[in-house]
Amino acid sequence: MDTFLSALKAVIDSLGATIALPIIIFFVALILGAKPGKAFRAGVVIGIAFIGINLVIGLMWGALSEVGQALVKNLGITRDVVDVGWPSAAAIAFGTKVGLWVIPIAILVNILFLVLRWTKTLNVDIWNFWHFAFIGSMVAAVSGNLAYGLIAAALAAALALFLADWTAKAVQSFYGLPGISIPHLTTAPGVPFAIFTNWFVDKIPGLNKMEADPETIRKRFGVMGEPVILGLIIGLILGILGFYNAGDFQTVLVKVLGLGMNLAAVMLLLPRMVSILMEGLMPVSEAAREFMQKRAGSREIYIGLDSAILIGHPAAISTSLLLVPVAILLSLILPGSRVILFADLAIIPFVVAMFAPLMRGNIVRMVIAGTLELLVGFYLATWMSPLFTSAALDAGFKMPENALSITSIGDGFLWPPALFAQLVNYLGVFGLVIVAALLGVAMFFYMKNTKAWEIAAGAPKE
Template sequence: MLETVNTIFQTFGASVVVPIMIFIIALFLKVKPKIAMMSAFYAGVGLTGFGWIITVFTPVVTKIIKQMVNSTGISLPVVDIGWQAGSLASFGSTVGLSFFVFGLIVELLLFAFGVTKIFMASNLWNNFGFMIWGTLCYYVTHNFWLSLGLSFFMLLYALALAEIQADRWSDYYGVKNASVSSIHNIEQVVPAVLLDPLWNLLGFNKVKLTPEYFKDKLGVFGEPTTLGALLGLIIGILGNIHDLGTLKAWGQILVFAIDLSAVMTIFPLITGVFAKAFTPLADEIDKNRKVDNSTSEKKDSIHDKKRWFLGVDDGVGYGEPATIISGVILIPIMVVIAFLLPGNKTLPIVDLISLPFMVESIVAITRGNILKVIANGIVWFSLGLYASSWLGSIYTGAISHYGVAIPAGVVMITSFNLIARPLNALVFAAFISGSPLWIGLAVIIYLVLLFVLRTRRPQIWTYLNKMADKNAGFSGSNDKITY
């Protein structure tokens, strides 16, 4: 059975499987078949568009980053080859496939019994994020049930974090009743919430570094298209710092500037198409929201205890201006930090293009304050580099064991997007220790978090909205995703 599921998914891929899931869910929510069909097509078209751009752009940005590395002479043994290898390996392990099959059932049960208000089944594709951690655990411990338990535990706290940020994410990105919930990009809720008082103390909230600010102050140079070209020019120069006197170097620099400009222009367009896949579903949730019959008035959405959210792919928010600008700015910053960070062994390369995915929660919670997004990213992703360095040998062994070829000349591999995760690494460490004390502590912390969420959700959302409002001069991007 597991092999059959694997064969089906590998044969058709996410661009076919996800639309089918969207179609089924849409019908379940009583969306008209014609509209449900269009939602499915938009999902397939959006995922295909993302795939095309990332497939074409990844080798280009990878080449530039490698040149930046070579120009410094610094060698780091754990090389980021992208999340795709981790995804393939997770489908090649028994633990991973077991989670893929039974995880969907558990996700439906958790939603049905009210443990979570996030309908994760609509984000089925991103289950590989849970699967890879279970796969790594099984590679280390050879304990099937412990490893499968780790994947399910990560699902539980990912859903809790997704619900904590849900009102902010939905409001900021303009997609009603939706929240991202992938394990590899949801833990950024933690630094976004915990570090915000520090950034306010330093006055970051008063700095109007937003997409609107760029447009107002820089005019045409503040547009994402132009910013992409300027950032591409800077990164290209850094990658050719020793050859600036040659025509070949300037050819590569200018081509990369146009390539990055194209990415920052086209991605928002594809994002708009992809968001259309979830529009009818979100609208149907809104229509079915309970109304207080005694007053015939719609309940305040923050205090509506029955309000629930679709789990959507991170691609929905990738192209929003503050998101993609912050992510692209962090690309050269994280490369420099990787060189300077004492004890770091990880070189982020391929997954640097995923940085806009990785900052979505921070963008939503800080209401698009780019300075705060960059500050949070520097702190959290730097800790992630240490996590990735520690896990380098484990990840390399697991990936090669489950049938993915390691690039020639590479000592160890990682995925900056999947593995450079401080919180996930701590939970992983607790489980592979096999200690009832550490595993029990992780479970207790989750249960406390869940209790607070279930009993104080309106207060949490109110606090996050007040926190976001402290960012002076910005009420949200005027270029939110539209559909």
């Protein structure tokens, strides 16, 4: 029996997400009450999704590694941390050993918080549990301790509930979504940046009166705002910078156009592959939603959803269109940062969506806050990239020899994973105790003075 178990463990460890996750997902779906046939198909589809994502990531790594090395040679700047995009981050997070357990853990945390009346949010957005798995994976990578990673994932799930409650009234009134909150750890961490920017901008005469019209910006950018075109243009720019001296005109042209098309392909294919992962997860998330809604009782509950439902707002779209060139520029000039941005330029609307209620959709302020958050993010990402890379290996993604390190804006640029990982890095298990204490203190003051906190996050005063 022992031999059998250790052999099984070896198989799971070596095959990673393609084998282990389908098996776990099958059982989790069954426990939550999904029909066996559906649960089985869900598991198989998830395995397929990982195979597909692996193929596309291989294409991207190949293309970006070559141009990354050429850039180092030509421009003398070290940009060896490649942005692989949030779809890769999500797949990596679900594929790690922490990711295997994140769904039951986060559901338990949510039910516990509802029973204790510590939250009003019922987080039915199972898909975005990947953020908790991501934080847990960073902690597991930095400490080498799976238990710490699992505890960190549970704390991250609690943090998401707190941030969702705190911002709920602001989101509901600004976006017109009664009864909804957003426990999404790419979006909610922006609130402190928005509070700071508002405070700062209010003090600067002239700037504090400035506005811009979102519709005009959106119309002017038109097709440029589409990820595929964005990927093509970035590929062409990187190609010209990296390969202009690669040989005769024909060689240069082929390399530059080839890179442009490769990166455009990644922008279209990667989200498609990840949507297969989402399709596989659906029977689980439907079963989990029914399971939790049945147990939530009849009191006032916010339903926690993906911030994807906020992104169509003109303020979010226009702000992110303006932030794309800013982000690329920062990526090229920031001293000490080693990150080259690419795949995650399409996620910027998620980063800025929670600014909008606080800033009444004022794009000038949103762009300033977004620039600030990205600026800090480059350094967090540079620091976290070795952890990110080792999480990818843990999840069984194949990386080429001498591969670059990897990161992504969602969530490699954000402070929650960096905070968790830094504290555990320096303090071990006490780091987790401090995170729990900080969260407890924040929740205590929020519950004591709910109204004032909600207004601080952008809720209307009345």
